[in-house]
Each structure stands twice: as structure tokens, then as C-alpha cells.
Amino acid sequence: MAVGVAQTQVAYEDTTEVDEALVWALRMPSLESRTMGSLVRLNTETLQNGYSPDLQDVLNRQPGVSMDTRGSGGSRRLQIRSSGLRSPFGVRNIQLLLDGFVLTNASGNSPLELINPQWIHSLEVLRGPTGALVGNSYGGALIGRSLPSLSQASSHIRGYTRVASTGRNETSSISTESGFTITQRKDSMALTVRANWSQNPGYRWQESNGRNTAEIHLQSASQSSANRHLWMGWYNGTWELPGSLNEQDASTTPESSPGVSYNAHVNRKRTWLGWSQTQSKGSMQSGIWIYGQISDKFNPFGTSAFYNGIKTEHEASASLRYWRAQTWAFGSDGKITWDQSAIFLSESLDLMETDYRSDANSAPLRYSILTGTNNVWASTGVRMEWGHAVTGSLWQVDGQLSVEGIDRKSEGESRMNGTTVEPYAADFRETNLLPFVQISRQLNRHSRAFLQYAHGGSHPTSFELVDPETFRPSALRSEQARALEAGARMGYQSGRTHLGATLQLYHQRVQNAIAQVPGESDGLFLSNVEGLNMSGIEFTGDIAYSMINQTRFELRVWGAMNRHSFDPFAKVVPGTPLHTAGSAGKLSLRSITMGWQHEWLDRIKLHNSKDDWAQAHHRLLVYIQREHHGQQWQVGMRNPLNFSYSSWLQTNAFGGRYFNPAPKRTLWLSWRWMFGL
Numbered sequence: 001m002a003v004g005v006a007q008t009q010v011a012y013e014d015t016t017e018v019d020e021a022l023v024w025a026l027r028m029p030s031l032e033s034r035t036m037g038s039l040v041r042l043n044t045e046t047l048q049n050g051y052s053p054d055l056q057d058v059l060n061r062q063p064g065v066s067m068d069t070r071g072s073g074g075s076r077r078l079q080i081r082s083s084g085l086r087s088p089f090g091v092r093n094i095q096l097l098l099d100g101f102v103l104t105n106a107s108g109n110s111p112l113e114l115i116n117p118q119w120i121h122s123l124e125v126l127r128g129p130t131g132a133l134v135g136n137s138y139g140g141a142l143i144g145r146s147l148p149s150l151s152q153a154s155s156h157i158r159g160y161t162r163v164a165s166t167g168r169n170e171t172s173s174i175s176t177e178s179g180f181t182i183t184q185r186k187d188s189m190a191l192t193v194r195a196n197w198s199q200n201p202g203y204r205w206q207e208s209n210g211r212n213t214a215e216i217h218l219q220s221a222s223q224s225s226a227n228r229h230l231w232m233g234w235y236n237g238t239w240e241l242p243g244s245l246n247e248q249d250a251s252t253t254p255e256s257s258p259g260v261s262y263n264a265h266v267n268r269k270r271t272w273l274g275w276s277q278t279q280s281k282g283s284m285q286s287g288i289w290i291y292g293q294i295s296d297k298f299n300p301f302g303t304s305a306f307y308n309g310i311k312t313e314h315e316a317s318a319s320l321r322y323w324r325a326q327t328w329a330f331g332s333d334g335k336i337t338w339d340q341s342a343i344f345l346s347e348s349l350d351l352m353e354t355d356y357r358s359d360a361n362s363a364p365l366r367y368s369i370l371t372g373t374n375n376v377w378a379s380t381g382v383r384m385e386w387g388h389a390v391t392g393s394l395w396q397v398d399g400q401l402s403v404e405g406i407d408r409k410s411e412g413e414s415r416m417n418g419t420t421v422e423p424y425a426a427d428f429r430e431t432n433l434l435p436f437v438q439i440s441r442q443l444n445r446h447s448r449a450f451l452q453y454a455h456g457g458s459h460p461t462s463f464e465l466v467d468p469e470t471f472r473p474s475a476l477r478s479e480q481a482r483a484l485e486a487g488a489r490m491g492y493q494s495g496r497t498h499l500g501a502t503l504q505l506y507h508q509r510v511q512n513a514i515a516q517v518p519g520e521s522d523g524l525f526l527s528n529v530e531g532l533n534m535s536g537i538e539f540t541g542d543i544a545y546s547m548i549n550q551t552r553f554e555l556r557v558w559g560a561m562n563r564h565s566f567d568p569f570a571k572v573v574p575g576t577p578l579h580t581a582g583s584a585g586k587l588s589l590r591s592i593t594m595g596w597q598h599e600w601l602d603r604i605k606l607h608n609s610k611d612d613w614a615q616a617h618h619r620l621l622v623y624i625q626r627e628h629h630g631q632q633w634q635v636g637m638r639n640p641l642n643f644s645y646s647s648w649l650q651t652n653a654f655g656g657r658y659f660n661p662a663p664k665r666t667l668w669l670s671w672r673w674m675f676g677l
Contacts, residue, residue, distance in 0.1 A: 020033060021043070023035050023041055023124055024143060025039055025133070025134070025141060026133060026398070027323070027325070027339050027341060028325050028337050028339055028381075028383055033445070033446060033448065033489070033491070034440075034448060035448075035489070036130070036440065036448075036450045036452065036485075036487060038126065038127045038128055038130055038487065038538070039124060039126050039130070040062055040124070040125050040502075040540075041122060041123070041125075042058055044121055046058055047117040047118075047120045048120070048672075049117075050160075050623070050625060050632065050634040050636075051621060051623055051636050051668060051670065052117055053162065053198065053200075054069050054076070054115075054116075054117065055067060055117055055123075056068070056069045057621070058117065058123075060582075060599055060619075061582055061584050061597065061599070062125055062540075062558065063504075063539060063558045063559060064081045064127050064538045064560050064562075065078075065080050065125065066078070066079045066576075066577075067079075068647055068648045070202070075209070075241070076090070076091060076112050076113060077089055077090065077091070077648070078091045078094060078112060079139075079575065079576070080094060080139045081127060081508070081534055081536065081564075082562070082564045082575070083137075083138065083139025083458075090109060091109065091111075092108050092110070092458070092461055093137050093138065093139035093458040093479075094110055094137055094139040094141060094142065095110070095134050095135040095137050095142070096110035096112065096115075096141070096142050097134060097142070097144070098114070098115065098143075098145075098146060099144070099145055099146055099147060099229060099231065099274075100276050100289045101274045101291040101321070102134075102135070102319035102343055102345065103291070103293075103319075104135065104137075104319075105293075105315070105319075105345060105347050105373075106345035106346055106347035106373040106374060106406070106408075107347055107349070107371075107373055107459070108458060108461045111295075113211070113235070113237055113268075114213075114233075114235060115142070115144060116179070116196055118160055118179060119179075119194060119215075120145070120146055121144075121145045121146060121147060121148055122144065122145045123142060123145075124142070125140065125141075125142060126140045126141040126143070127140045127504075128454065128456075128483055128506060129436075129454035129455060129481055129482075129508065130454050130485075132402065132456035132457070133400060135377055136377055136402075136404040136434060136456060137457070138454075138456030138457060138458060138479070138483070138508070139456075139458070147192065147219065149227075150188070150190055150221050153183060153185045153190040153219065154183065154185055155185045155676065155677035156182075156674055156677055157180065157181070157674070157677060158181045158675075159178070159673055160177075160178065160179055160180075160671065161176075161177070161178045161670065162175075162176070162177045162178070162668060162671075163669050163670075164667065164669070165666045165667045165668070166201055166202060166666065167203040167664050167665070167666050168203060168255065173201045174201070175200040176198065177196070177197070177198035177199075178196070178197060178198070179194065179195060179196035179197070181193070181194045183677075184677065188221040188222075189218070189219065190217075190219045190220075191217070191218055191219075192215075192218075192219075194213075194215040194216075194217075195212075195213065195215075196211065197211070198210055202242075203255065203662070203663035204242045204255045204257050204660075204661070205255055205256060205257040205260055206240045206241065206242040206243075206259040206265075207242045207257065208240050209237070210237070210239075211235070211236070211237045211238075212236045212237075213233070213234070213235045213236075214233065215231065215232065215233040215234075217229065225279055225280060226278070226279045227277065227278050227279070228275070228276065228277045229274075229275070229276045230274070230275050231272075231273070231274040231276075232272070232273050232274075233271070233273075234269075234270070235268070235269065235270040235271075237266075237268045237269075238266065238267050238268075239265065240259065240264065240265040240266075241265055241301060242259045242264070243259040244303070244648075244650040244653060244658035244660055245258070245658065245659055245660070246656055246657070246658060246659075247656065247658075247659065250646070250659040250661050254661035258302075259301075259302065259303055261302070262300060262301065262302030262303070262308045262356055263358075264302050264303070265300060266297060266298070267298045267299075268295065268297045269295065269297075270293060270294070271294050271295075272291065273291075274289065274290065274291040274292070275290050276288060276289040276290065283328065284327075285323075286323065286325070287321075287322070287323050287324075288320075288321070288322050288323075289319075289320070289322075290319075290320055290321075292317070292318040292319075293315075293317050295313075295314070295315040295316075296314050297311070297312065297314075297315075298311075298312050299312070300356065308355075308356040309353050309355060309356050309366065310356055310357070310363055311352070311353045312351075312352050312353075313349060313350065313351045313352070314349070315347065315349045315350075316347070316348045317345070317346065317347040317348075318345070318346050319343065319344070319345050320344040320345075321341075321342070321343045321344075322340075322341065323339065323340070323341045324340050324341075325337055325338070326338055331386065333386055333387060334384065334385060335384075335385050335386075336382065336383065336385075337382070338381070339381050339383075340378075340379070340380050341379045341380075342376075342377070342379075343375075343377045344374075344376050345373075345374070345376075345377075346373070347371075347373045347374075348370070348371070348372050349372075350369075351367075351369050351370075351371065351465075352365070352367070352368040352369075353366040353367055353466075354366055365413070365415060365421065366414065366415050367412065367413065367414035367424060367466055368412045368413055369410050369411070369414070369465060369466070370410070371409070371465065372408070372410075374406070374407050374408075375404070375405070375407075376404065377402060377403075377404040378402065378404075379400050379401065379402035380400070381398065381399060381436075382398075382399050382400075383396065383398050383399075384396070387442070394442035395441050396439070396440045396442075397437075397438070398439075398440075399436065399437050401433065401434070401436075402433070402436070403431065403432070403434070404431070404434060404457070405429075405430070405431040405432075406429065406430055406459055406478075407429050408427065408428040409427055410425065410426045410427070410428075410465055411425050412424045414472070426473040426475075428459075428460070430459070430478055432478075432480070433455075434455045434457065435453070435454075436454045436455070437453050438450055438452035438453075439452070443488075443490075445491075446490070446492060446493060447489065449486075449487070449488040449489075450485075450486065450488070451484075451485075451486045452484075453482075453483070453484055453485075454482075454483050454485070455480070455483075456481050456483075457479055457480050457481065458479040458481075458514070460476035460477075460526075464476055464514070474526060476514055476526060476527075476528060477528050479510055479511065479512050479513055479514055480511045480512060481509070481511075482509055483506055483507065483508035483534075484507050484508075485505065485507075486504070486505050487503050487504035496545060496546040497543075497546075498542070498543070498544045498545075499542065499543055500541070500542040500543075501539065501540065501541045502538075502539060502540045503537075503538070504537070504539070505537050506534070506535065506538075507533075507535045508533070508535070509532070510532040510533075510534070511530065511532075512528045512529075513528065513529045513530070513566070514526050515527065515532075515566070529569060531566050531567040531569060532564070532565075532566055532573070533564065534562075534563075534564045534573075536560055536561055537560065538558075538559070538560045539558065539559055539560075540556065540557070540558045541556070541558070542555070542556050542557075549589070549590075550588075550589065550590045551589050551590075552587075553585070553587050553588075554585055554586050554588075555583065555584075555585040557582070557583045558581065558582050559580060559582070560580045560581075561578070561579050562577065562578060562580075566608065569608060570605075570608040570609070573605070574605050574608060575606075575649065575651040576605075577604045578604075579602040580599070580600065580601055580602065581600045582597070582598055582600060583596075584596065584597040591626050591627050591628055592624070592625075592626055593624065593625045593626075594622075594623070594624045595622070595623050595625075596620065596621065596623070597620070597621050598618065598620045599618065599619040600617075600618050600619075601616060601617055601618075601645075603616050604649060605651075606649065606651050606652070606657055606658075607651070608652060612656070612657050614646060614649055614657070617643055617644070618643050618645075619639070620638075620639060620640060620643070621636060621639070621640075622636060622640055623636030624636070630673060630675065631672070632670075632671070632672040632673070633669075634669070634670045634672075635667070635668070635669050636667070636668050637665060637667055638663075638665070638666045638668065639662070639664060639665050641665075642664045642665050644661070644662075644664075645661075645662050646659040646660050646661060646662060647660055647661075647662035648660035
């Protein structure tokens with residue numbers, strides 16, 4: 001959906017509305033009230049909130065989810081239930097789909113920088129191996145829809161502008177972001193044109209970032225009830241890499257940056273084209289989505305004499321997704337749905353790394369590798385439903401069996417052991433079966449309990465092919481995760497009051513876990529580690545109360561207890577807080593709204609083998625906004641109490657604790673507007 005004024009629907013995520021939203025993450029369209037608690041649907045108002053330039057705030061209010069970002073330019077890190085142990089940066093082990101297109105490439109990397117929340121109509125967040133329902137991962141999945149259906153599209157112009165301070169002492173250090181969307185609807189067609197541009201100087205030196213994006217969407221419908229979607233886009237992002245600070249520097253000179261000495265930054269360009277067709281005829285639904293992308297990246301990096309270099313890459317990737325489902329009635333009150341899915345991913349990646357030189361063309365080669373990866377995932381599943389929804393005795397059983405195969409061939413040359421250049425060659429082939437079973441029962445109109453078993457995996461990506469110290473093939477094996485999960489979604493609605501809650505308990509064991517291990521220098525390398533166990537409890541609670549005089553109060557609370565360990569290697573997994581909790585709420589009186597979001601993160605272990613911890617800390621933002629005639633103005637403050645914390649912890653760092661200090665108190669002002677055509 002295009003950016004604009006907040007919608008009138010309820011803002012918190014677990015709400016059952018009059019026209020209940022459909023959830024698409026479970027292969028077959030499902031009413032939100034009939035989904036498990038480990039899935040949440042974020043609506044338009046939650047995403048297009050005026051204070052978040054990316055997804056960090058809305059994702060961090062989900063229990064078990066942790067996202068860090070350096071701004072709208074590019075650097076992002078996302079963990080779901082500790083799924084990102086091996087990712088000092090980037091998004092791996094998490095499937096990413098947008099408007100039905102598979103954006104995750106064949107190597108398992110997801111370009112989260114393409115998701116602008118100001119352009120997202122809804123986002124479904126799957127936690128844990130349930131993400132393997134749409135591909136092979138055990139971290140989870142993000143499934144977004146950037147457009148409403150063609151029947152809901154209207155002609156309009158929407159836009160937004162946001163300015164914010166960065167925390168630097170200079171009064172001229174201001175972050176800016178603007179964008180617009182134009183949608184022209186005529187008969188059975190709708191054309192949408194979008195553009196976005198942003199620039200953020202950053203809080204620390206060598207931390208600036210920026211992004212420019214442009215998209216064109218063409219939706220059309222035929223007389224045969226087929227809906228088609230053509231999507232073209234261009235992205236140009238630049239972000240600097242400041243590097244981590246030791247404890248003393250972080251406390252005395254938090255704005256300093258070791259990355260300055262090496263001009264550490266990333267330039268990334270992406271161009272893509274997608275086409276899809278979906279169709280619904282009676283009891284049968286089907287769809288096909290084709291997507292292709294070309295990407296170039298230039299990346300000088302470094303924080304010390306032991307860790308620096310220049311990486312360049314050229315990537316061409318494509319995805320093809322097919323889905324079909326058929327429903328039949330059985331008995332007097334039951335139905336059965338059979339679906340088939342297939343995803344084919346292909347990628348060609350030209351990756352090169354050299355020593356660091358100010359003149360990149362003269363830098364000595366470390367390695368140059370050309371990798372071709374093909375990945376095929378196919379599944380078939382059955383859903384059975386029977387009982388009476390009105391009386392609360394509705395049962396549902398879901399079963400899916402997926403098979404996934406990957407074939408990767410790599411060749412080139414590398415300067416092994418830092419001396420001679422030798423041929424490089426490595427092949428990786430694997431086939432996996434991924435079963436999923438869930439049984440659930442609707443307890444009443446707004447409550448449901450479930451029990452499920454899921455199996456997911458994660459392959460080493462193309463960026464993990466080379467040992468960073470010897471430049472030899474890293475010989476990593478793929479991860480395999482098996483998880484049991486039980487939980488309930490509960491709700492109550494009467495008159496002006498709505499109450500909702502979810503509770504999940506999970507236990508997961510990962511074989512061949514890929515984790516960061518400190519090397520002899522201050523660099524890191526990846527290795528397979530056995531005995532990774534993940535257990536936890538997650539909960540959410542929601543309340544909404546409408547009072548007289550058009551006054552409404554909304555509150556959401558969440559929390560998680562994490563008990564993750566490498567047995568017997570480490571009793572606590574680095575990078576994951578022992579506990580998390582938070583709240584988000586707002587009080588609306590006619591056109592005026594006051595709101596907040598608060599997060600608390602318990603202590604976080606930083607090393608496998610050392611007794612180093614990051615201390616517990618709070619994150620807080622507050623705002624006030626006014627809506628009037630399609631306009632929305634918002635002013636807010638982030639970190640109003642000047643809490644001191646790190647926004648990007650460096651885990652398993654060599655030689656001690658390393659931090660990335662977050663700014664103190666900052667302000668923002670946003671304006672969103674809409675006009676009809």
C-alpha cells in the first residue's frame with residue numbers, strides 16, 4: 001500500500017477485525033484467528049508509523065526477534081531465536097518474500113534493505129523452523145505485501161518527509177528521508193510509481209548512510225479472473241562501516257571509528273524485474289511468480305592492521321515460484337485442502353577480495369571466485385478442518401513434506417596462506433527432507449491452541465566459502481534444525497474492549513550449527529559446532545479500549561525468556577539476551593495521539609569462552625501526532641532518558657569487549673500527506 005495517513009483500523013497486530021485479515025504465510029490463505037502464536041501479522045498503521053525509517057522498531061516488538069541497523073542505507077542484522085549467530089552483518093537463514101516474489105537468493109541471503117516500511121501494506125513474521133514452509137530455513141520468514149488488491153486500489157498521491165537529529169554535537173547534522181507514491185486506477189488496471197531518497201550523517205564518524213529507490217508496479221485483471229503484476233525497480237545504497245570500539249574508547253570517545261583509517265564502506269546497486277499471475281476459480285487457487293535481479297557491490301573494509309581489505313561482487317540471481325491449492329468438502333462440516341508448491345532459485349556470483357590499497361586497481365589479489373548455485377525446493381501438503389467454528393470445536397490438522405536440493409560449483413584462484421596463488425575449486429551438493437506437522441483446535445471464536453513439529457535447515461552462503469585467514473575452502477556443512485513448539489492464541493471482545501494474548505513454548509536442536517569462532521588475529525572464521533540447543537518462552541498481550549468522546553487507549557506488551565546453549569561448549573549462546581520485555585501504546589483523543597515504545601534487553605554474553613557480558617539496557621521512544629484532512633504531523637524523541645547502550649554488539653571479538661555506541665537523545669519530525677486524483 002502506498003504511504004500516507006494512518007488507517008482507521010486497529011493498530012496492534014493480533015486483532016480480530018470485522019473483516020478479518022487473511023494470512024498468507026501458511027501456504028494456504030488462513031484467517032488470522034486460526035493461525036499459531038508464532039506468526040504475527042503487522043498491518044499498515046503499525047508499519048507506516050512515522051518514526052521508523054526501516055523495520056527495526058516494529059520487528060523488535062516481536063518476542064524472539066532482534067534487529068540491528070545502521071540506518072536506511074544498508075547495514076542490517078536480523079536474528080529470530082538466535083538464528084543469526086553466524087551473521088556479523090546481513091540477513092541469512094530467514095526467507096524473504098514480497099508480493100509473492102522470492103527475494104532470498106539461492107545462497108540464502110535476503111536483501112532486507114529493499115523493504116521500505118513506508119511502502120508495505122502488511123508484513124507477516126514467522127518465527128522458527130515454521131519458516132521452512134516457504135523454503136529451507138530454520139530462522140523464520142518475512143512475507144510482505146506492498147500493494148492492496150486491485151479491487152481496493154484507488155487513484156491518489158501520497159508522500160512523506162522525515163527529518164531527525166543524529167546525536168552529534170554539530171547542529172547541522174540532520175538525517176532526512178522523503179518519498180512519494182502515485183497510483184492511477186482505471187477500469188481493470190492500476191499503475192503505481194514510487195520513489196524514495198534518504199541521507200543520514202550518522203552518530204559516529206564513518207557511519208553515514210543513504211538510499212535512493214524507484215519502483216514501478218502495474219496491476220491488471222482479465223475476464224478469466226487472472227490477476228497480473230509487473231514490478232520493476234532500482235536501488236542505490238551507500239553505508240559506511242565505523243567498526244567496533246573497545247570498552248575504554250566506547251566510554252570516552254563514543255563517536256570515534258577505527259573504520260576511518262580504511263575508508264570502510266559499502267556501495268550497493270540493485271536492479272530487478274518481476275512478473276506474476278494469480279488466479280482463483282471456484283475451489284481452486286494458483287499462482288506463479290518470476291523474479292530476476294542484478295546486483296553490484298564495492299566494499300573496502302577494515303578496523304586494524306590485521307583485518308582489512310577490499311571486496312567486490314557481481315551477482316545475477318533469479319527465482320521462480322509456483323503454487324496451487326484445491327479444496328473439497330467432506331462430511332457435513334469438514335473440508336480438506338491439498339496444495340503443491342515449488343521454488344527454483346539460481347545465482348551466479350563473481351566474488352573477489354584484495355589487500356587494502358587506496359588504489360583498488362593495484363591491490364594484490366587474495367582470491368577471485370566464480371560461483372554458480374541452483375536450489376530447488378518442492379512441497380506438497382494437506383490441511384483438514386472439521387467441527388463448528390461458532391461453538392468453538394473447530395479442529396485443524398496441517399501436514400507438509402518438502403524436499404530441497406542444492407548444487408553449488410565454485411572455481412577460481414586464491415592466495416593460500418598469504419603467499420602463492422593457487423587454483424580454487426569447491427563443490428557443494430545436498431538433498432534434505434523437511435517435514436512439518438501441526439494440530440490445532442479453536443477453543444472459542446477468538447482462541448486457539450496448537451502443537452507442531454518442524455524441520456528446517458540452512459546452507460553455508462556464497463560469502464562463507466573462504467576461510468578469511470588461509471583463503472582456502474571453508475568446507476562448512478549445512479545446519480539442520482528440528483523443533484517442537486506448543487502454544488495458544490487467546491482473545492476476548494465485548495463492547496468497547498478487546499483483549500488478546502499469545503503464548504509459545506519451543507525447544508529446538510541444531511546439528512552442524514555454523515557459528516563465529518575467534519581466529520589467531522582479531523578476525524573471525526566460521527565453523528560447524530555441535531550441541532546447539534534453543535529453548536524459550538515467548539508471550540504477547542494486547543488491550544484496546546474505546547471510551548467516550550472519541551478517546552481510545554491501546555497497549556501491547558511482550559516478553560521472552562531465552563535459554564540457548566552450545567552443550568558442552570558454552571552454557572549461553574553469544575549475542576542473545578537472557579530475557580527481553582517491552583511495551584508499546586498510545587492514547588488517542590480525536591485527532592491527537594500520544595504514544596511510546598519501550599524495550600528492555602537483559603544481559604548479553606559476548607564470547608563463547610570468556611566471562612564477558614553486555615549489561616542490561618533500555619530503549620525508549622515517545623511521540624505526539626495530529627491528523628487532519630489527510631495530513632499527519634508527528635514529533636518525537638528517541639532515547640529521551642539518555643540511556644547508554646550499544647546498538648550493534650560485536651560478539652566473539654578478539655581481545656575483549658567491543659561495542660558500537662548508540663546516540664543519546666535525538667529528535668524527529670515527520671509529515672505524511674495524501675490527495676485523491
